Amino acid sequence: MDRRRFLAAGGLAAVSPALAQPGVAKVAPGEDPALFQTVNFYSDGVDYTPAEYAQRLQALAATGALQADNYSLGGAVQALEKTFADALGKPAAMFVPTGTLANHLAVRTLAGADRRVLVQAESHLYNDSGDGAGLLSGLSLVPLGLGGTGMALDEVRSWVERSAGGRVPNRVGVLSIESPVRRRDHAFVPYAELQALCAYARGQGIRLHLDGARLFSLPLHSGHSVREYAALFDTVYVSTWKHFDGASGAILAGEAEVIDGLYHQRRLFGGGLPHAWPLMALAEASVAGFEADYARAWQAAEQVIALLSADARFSMRRIANGTSRFYLRVQGVALPAFVAAAQARSVLLPGAPAGADEMAMQVNLSLLRSPPALVARKLLDAASA
Numbered sequence: 001m002d003r004r005r006f007l008a009a010g011g012l013a014a015v016s017p018a019l020a021q022p023g024v025a026k027v028a029p030g031e032d033p034a035l036f037q038t039v040n041f042y043s044d045g046v047d048y049t050p051a052e053y054a055q056r057l058q059a060l061a062a063t064g065a066l067q068a069d070n071y072s073l074g075g076a077v078q079a080l081e082k083t084f085a086d087a088l089g090k091p092a093a094m095f096v097p098t099g100t101l102a103n104h105l106a107v108r109t110l111a112g113a114d115r116r117v118l119v120q121a122e123s124h125l126y127n128d129s130g131d132g133a134g135l136l137s138g139l140s141l142v143p144l145g146l147g148g149t150g151m152a153l154d155e156v157r158s159w160v161e162r163s164a165g166g167r168v169p170n171r172v173g174v175l176s177i178e179s180p181v182r183r184r185d186h187a188f189v190p191y192a193e194l195q196a197l198c199a200y201a202r203g204q205g206i207r208l209h210l211d212g213a214r215l216f217s218l219p220l221h222s223g224h225s226v227r228e229y230a231a232l233f234d235t236v237y238v239s240t241w242k243h244f245d246g247a248s249g250a251i252l253a254g255e256a257e258v259i260d261g262l263y264h265q266r267r268l269f270g271g272g273l274p275h276a277w278p279l280m281a282l283a284e285a286s287v288a289g290f291e292a293d294y295a296r297a298w299q300a301a302e303q304v305i306a307l308l309s310a311d312a313r314f315s316m317r318r319i320a321n322g323t324s325r326f327y328l329r330v331q332g333v334a335l336p337a338f339v340a341a342a343q344a345r346s347v348l349l350p351g352a353p354a355g356a357d358e359m360a361m362q363v364n365l366s367l368l369r370s371p372p373a374l375v376a377r378k379l380l381d382a383a384s385a
């Protein structure tokens, strides 16, 4: 049985009794029990409130283990860089204050003299960074695979050949791939496709970057480890605030020859924060346990879905090659009123565009704060309020 079907069949619970009991409240001793209760279905992470974030930071500082950085060098920043480099199996890693800048620094550095970069048309780098790569670094991005998740090898090959064979040769320097793909409901590019694309690019001397903002949610769904993914690419970016508990930030990992000294470029772009620790100090503690916690969060989500589906008003839709998202259809209930009633019960829903009857639900670690039966009860009550 492949890993995804194994999970769908409930194999996870059979393997680990700990995973069979999702829904353990996550309030540490000494913390205000009124905090850390909200479950959200709209975010990549727990989305701490200011009070929750301040309390966690205070608790960490009280241990005496938290060391300040100096212009994003040393201290907690260096420790986080080492943790991610080890987790990803890369020799070096650098903290960057945003993923937007991490992607930019990666492709700008890898491109060298060959400034044409192949990207997915649906990627963050192409859609959500303005024309920063072109305006600030003289790169020309070529968007491939319009409307899709990945990009076809034939399309890549044809652009590589066309670029090298023009009247003015303008070779492709970098192939950048995002997976999971945010604009495609967080669906992932199948590993075999990545392997084929990367093998071809390597054969052409093209360097490779992975926008793995949410890389750590991939193994549960694809059966391939974060190290397997990272090994295919020269550089890998992982967000430290989407799945982990940072307030902002990113890690860019790769070979030492790419990463060492890159902090000068980070500074050039105004990203050498004088004190980064308040933004990223909470991230490190969540790295080691994330994959197991995320598996438990999905198990909790499956239990909520099963309980809701027993009510004819609710049904769910899965995403092909999906990761952290599913769609929840709610019929015969006005969605805005339902969302407001759920919020009054500490369950935050994403809402939906006017006229839609389904919501794009995110599975994240906040689901571990409350037993699934209670979350389902609150949603059923909200639908009848």
Ligand SMILES: Cc1ncc(COP(=O)(O)O)c(C=O)c1O
Pocket (backbone or CB within 6 Å): 097, 098, 099, 100, 101, 103, 124, 125, 178, 180, 181, 182, 211, 213, 239, 249, 250
């Ligand atoms: C896939 C992807 N890459 C990069 C980014 C940029 O990250 P940041 O918001 O930290 O700049 C995002 C943020 O939404 C993203 O979803």
